[in-house]
Amino acid sequence: MLDFFNSILKTVSLSHLNILLVLGLALFGGTIGGRLFQKLKIPQVVGYIIIGIIIGQSGLQLVPQEIASKFEPFNYFALGLISFMIGGELKLSTLKKYGRQFLYILFFEALGAFFLVGLFVFIVMFLILQNIILALGLALLLGSISAATAPASTTDVLWEYKTRGPLTSTVFGIVALDDILALLLFAVCSSVSTIFLGKQGGNILGELLNLLYEVGAAVLVGAGSGFLLARLLRAFHDEEKTLTFSIGAILLVLGLSVALNLDMLLSSMIMGVLITNLAPIRSKELFSLLGRIATPIYVLFFVLVGTSLNIIGIDLMLGVLASVYLIGRTAGKIFGARLGGALSKAVPAVRKYLPLCLFSQAGVAIGLAIFAQQKFPGEIGNAIVIVITATTFIVQLIGPSFVRYAVTKAGEVGLNITEDDLIKTIKTQEVLAKKTPLIPENTKLKKVLSIFSRHDYLYYPVVDKKKCMLGVISINSIKETFSHQELSDFLLAHDIMETPVTTCAPDTPLAQVDEMLKHYHLDYIPVVKPDKRVAGIIERRGIQRFIATKLLDMEKKTKALG
Amino acid sequence: MDFRSMITEQRICLLKEKKKKPVLLKLIDCAVKQGAVREQDAGALTERIFHREKLMSTGIGIGIAIPHVRFAGVKNPLIIVGIQPEGIADYMSIDDRPVQVVVMILMAQNQHREYIALLSNVVAFLKSDAVKQKLIKTETAAAAYKLITGKSKSAAGRPAKDTRYA
Numbered sequence: 095m096l097d098f099f100n101s102i103l104k105t106v107s108l109s110h111l112n113i114l115l116v117l118g119l120a121l122f123g124g125t126i127g128g129r130l131f132q133k134l135k136i137p138q139v140v141g142y143i144i145i146g147i148i149i150g151q152s153g154l155q156l157v158p159q160e161i162a163s164k165f166e167p168f169n170y171f172a173l174g175l176i177s178f179m180i181g182g183e184l185k186l187s188t189l190k191k192y193g194r195q196f197l198y199i200l201f202f203e204a205l206g207a208f209f210l211v212g213l214f215v216f217i218v219m220f221l222i223l224q225n226i227i228l229a230l231g232l233a234l235l236l237g238s239i240s241a242a243t244a245p246a247s248t249t250d251v252l253w254e255y256k257t258r259g260p261l262t263s264t265v266f267g268i269v270a271l272d273d274i275l276a277l278l279l280f281a282v283c284s285s286v287s288t289i290f291l292g293k294q295g296g297n298i299l300g301e302l303l304n305l306l307y308e309v310g311a312a313v314l315v316g317a318g319s320g321f322l323l324a325r326l327l328r329a330f331h332d333e334e335k336t337l338t339f340s341i342g343a344i345l346l347v348l349g350l351s352v353a354l355n356l357d358m359l360l361s362s363m364i365m366g367v368l369i370t371n372l373a374p375i376r377s378k379e380l381f382s383l384l385g386r387i388a389t390p391i392y393v394l395f396f397v398l399v400g401t402s403l404n405i406i407g408i409d410l411m412l413g414v415l416a417s418v419y420l421i422g423r424t425a426g427k428i429f430g431a432r433l434g435g436a437l438s439k440a441v442p443a444v445r446k447y448l449p450l451c452l453f454s455q456a457g458v459a460i461g462l463a464i465f466a467q468q469k470f471p472g473e474i475g476n477a478i479v480i481v482i483t484a485t486t487f488i489v490q491l492i493g494p495s496f497v498r499y500a501v502t503k504a505g506e507v508g509l510n511i512t513e514d515d516l517i518k519t520i521k522t523q524e525v526l527a528k529k530t531p532l533i534p535e536n537t538k539l540k541k542v543l544s545i546f547s548r549h550d551y552l553y554y555p556v557v558d559k560k561k562c563m564l565g566v567i568s569i570n571s572i573k574e575t576f577s578h579q580e581l582s583d584f585l586l587a588h589d590i591m592e593t594p595v596t597t598c599a600p601d602t603p604l605a606q607v608d609e610m611l612k613h614y615h616l617d618y619i620p621v622v623k624p625d626k627r628v629a630g631i632i633e634r635r636g637i638q639r640f641i642a643t644k645l646l647d648m649e650k651k652t653k654a655l656g
Numbered sequence: 657m658d659f660r661s662m663i664t665e666q667r668i669c670l671l672k673e674k675k676k677k678p679v680l681l682k683l684i685d686c687a688v689k690q691g692a693v694r695e696q697d698a699g700a701l702t703e704r705i706f707h708r709e710k711l712m713s714t715g716i717g718i719g720i721a722i723p724h725v726r727f728a729g730v731k732n733p734l735i736i737v738g739i740q741p742e743g744i745a746d747y748m749s750i751d752d753r754p755v756q757v758v759v760m761i762l763m764a765q766n767q768h769r770e771y772i773a774l775l776s777n778v779v780a781f782l783k784s785d786a787v788k789q790k791l792i793k794t795e796t797a798a799a800a801y802k803l804i805t806g807k808s809k810s811a812a813g814r815p816a817k818d819t820r821y822a
Contacts (some may be wrong), residue, residue, distance in 0.1 A: 578776035
C-alpha cells in the first residue's frame with residue numbers, strides 16, 4: 095500500500111504543469127482576471143495578460159518553456175482568427191469612405207514612430223556606447239519594429255465595448271495595415287543594418303523581393319480562399335457547417351501560409367475582407383458565430399502572451415533603452431496620427447482620440463525582435479528582444495485602457511449592437527407600457543369594452559381594490575362574449591379574466607422575459623411587484639417596438655458621428 | 657354546450673332556506689357532495705362564491721340568479737339548481753325582485769370559453785317565463801329533473817356524468 099502511494103507521489107508533478115492544466119488554468123484564471131478588471135473598468139484583455147504574467151516566465155514560472163512552445167500553432171490560429179475578423183470589419187463602403195484617411199494616418203503614425211524611436215535611440219545609445227555604428231543599427235531595427243501596432247488587444251477592446259463609428263473604423267483599418275508597413279520598414283532596415291554592421295548577406299534588393307513575395311503571395315492565397323469560402327457559404331446554410339467550413343478555411347490558409355513562408359496574418363485578413371464584401375449577409379452571420387466561439391480562444395491566447403513576456407534580465411542600460419523606445423514610439427504615434435488625421439481632414443473625434451488607440455504592440459513586434467536576434471546574435475539581438483518584450487509588457491497593460499478611454503470619449507461605445515446584445519442590457523421596467531389602464535374586478539363588461547376601444551393595448555390587468563393582480567383580460571377573452579350579448583349586463587371583468595401562465599417582476603432582465611415569452615409561446619407577461627401590485631404588462635410586440643426604436647436611435651447616433 | 661346534459665336529480669335542491677346566504681351555502685354543500693371539489697377546498701370555494709356576490713349580485717332579474725365561479729379546485733364542471741317558489745327576497749337582484757330559481761355554475765379555472773357558453777345557455781333556457789313558472793311549481797327533484805331534461809330518470813339512478821369533462 096505504502097509502495098503504491100510512493101509510486102504515485104513519484105509520478106505526480108504539480109510544479110511543472112501539463113498541457114491540460116495550463117489550458118484549464120489559463121482559461122479559468124484568465125476569465126476571472128478579465129472579470130476583475132472589467133469591474134475596475136479596465137478592458138478584460140489586460141486581466142488575461144496579467145494572469146499570464148503571473149503564471150508565466152516573469153512570475154511563478156509554472157509554464158515550462160517546452161509546453162509554451164507547444165502552443166505555437168494555437169497562437170497562430172488565434173492570431174489568424176483575429177486577423178480574419180479584422181478583415182471582416184473592412185467593408186468596401188468603409189474603405190471608400192475612410193480609405194484616404196487610412197493611408198495618411200497609417201503612413202504618418204508608422205513613420206512617426208520609426209523616426210522618433212530611431213532618433214531617440216540613436217542619440218541615447220551614441221551617448222552611452224560612443225559607438226556610432228552600434229547606435230545606428232539599434233536605432234534602425236528598433237525604429238522599424240516600433241511601427242507595428244497590435245491588432246489583437248486593440249480590437250478586442252473594440253469588440254468588448256461594442257463600438258461603432260469613424261474612430262472604430264479607422265482603428266480597424268490602421269491596425270490591419272500597419273503591420274505590413276512595419277514588415278516593410280524592418281526588411282529595409284535590417285538589410286541596411288546588415289551591411290554596416292558587417293554581417294554577410296546584406297542585400298536590400300533580395301530582401302525587398304522576398305518581402306514582395308511574402309506579401310503578394312499572401313494576398314493571393316487570402317483572396318483565392320476568400321473567394322472559395324464565399325461560394326461555399328452561399329451553398330451551405332446551416333450554422334454548424336458554416337462554422338466548421340470557416341474554421342477549416344482559416345486553418346488551411348494559415349497552414350498554407352506557414353508552409354509557403356508567407357505573411358499568414360495578411361492572408362487570413364484578406365480572406366476576411368473578401369468574405370465580408372462578397373457575401374455580406376451570410377458573412378454577418380458567420381462573424382457573429384465566430385464571435386460567439388472566439389472568447390475562450392482569445393482568453394487563452396492573451397494569457398499565453400502574458401506567460402511568454404520575459405522581463406527578467408533587464409539591466410540599467412536596457413531599462414534606459416526601453417524607456418527611450420517607449421517615449422519615442424508613443425510620441426511618434428501621437429504626432430504621426432495627428433498629422434495624418436489633419437492632412438486627411440478626418441473628423442475631430444478621429445484626430446483627437448485615434449493617437450490613443452495605437453499604443454499596443456505584441457505579436458509582430460516580438461516576432462520581428464526574435465528575427466533580429468537570429469540575424470544579429472549577441473549583444474544587439476539580445477538587447478532588441480529584451481527591450482521589445484519589456485515595452486510590450488508595459489504597453490499591453492496600459493494600451494487597452496487608452497483604447498477604452500478614446501472610444502468612450504468619442505461616443506462610440508455600445509453602438510455596434512445586435513438585437514440580442516441590446517435585449518441583455520434592458521430592464522423590464524424600461525419597456526413596461528406606461529400607465530396600462532388597470533381594470534378593477536367589478537368592472538362591467540360594457541365598461542371593459544369601452545376601455546379596449548380607448549387604448550391600443552391588447553392585454554389589461556384585472557386588479558382588486560389594493561391593485562393586486564388577479565388576472566388578465568385580452569381581446570380573446572372578450573371575443574367570447576360577443577356572441578352572447580344577453581350576458582353583457584351582468585358579466586364582470588372578474589368573470590371573463592384569464593389567469594396568466596406566468597408573471598415576472600419589474601427587475602427581471604428583459605432577456606429572461608423574452609426567453610419566457612418564447613418558451614411558453616406567450617404574447618404577454620404581466621409584471622407584478624414584490625407586494626403583488628401590478629406594475630404593468632409586457633407585450634411581445636411592445637418589446638419588438640422598443641428594440642426597433644433603440645436600434646434606430648443607435649443608427650442615427652452612428653451616422654451623426656460621421 | 658347544453659347545461660341540461662349536466663343535470664341530475666341529485667343536483668336539484670328544493671330549498672327550504674329563504675335567505676341568500678343559507679341558500680348559497682346549501683347549494684355549495686350539494687356541489688361538494690356531488691364531487692365538484694375536494695372537501696378541503698369547500699371553504700375556499702365558498703369564499704369565492706361570496707366574493708363574486710360582493711362584486712355584484714348574480715341575481716340577473718326576473719326571479720333568476722346564476723352564482724358562478726371559475727375555481728382552480730373544480731375537477732369537473734358542475735351545475736346545481738336550487739328552487740325556492742316563495743322567493744329569496746334579500747338576493748339583491750338587478751330588478752330587485754325575489755329570486756326563485758338559483759343555478760350555480762362551477763367551472764375549472766381554464767374553461768373560459770365553455771364558461772361563457774354555459775352561462776349563456778342557462779340564461780337562454782330560463783328567460784322563458786313559462787319554463788320558469790313550471791319549474792317553481794314542481795314538488796320533487798325528479799319532477800324538476802324531468803321538466804329540465806325531458807327525461808324521466810337519470811340512467812339507473814346514478815348521476816349522469818358528463819363524459820365530455822371526465
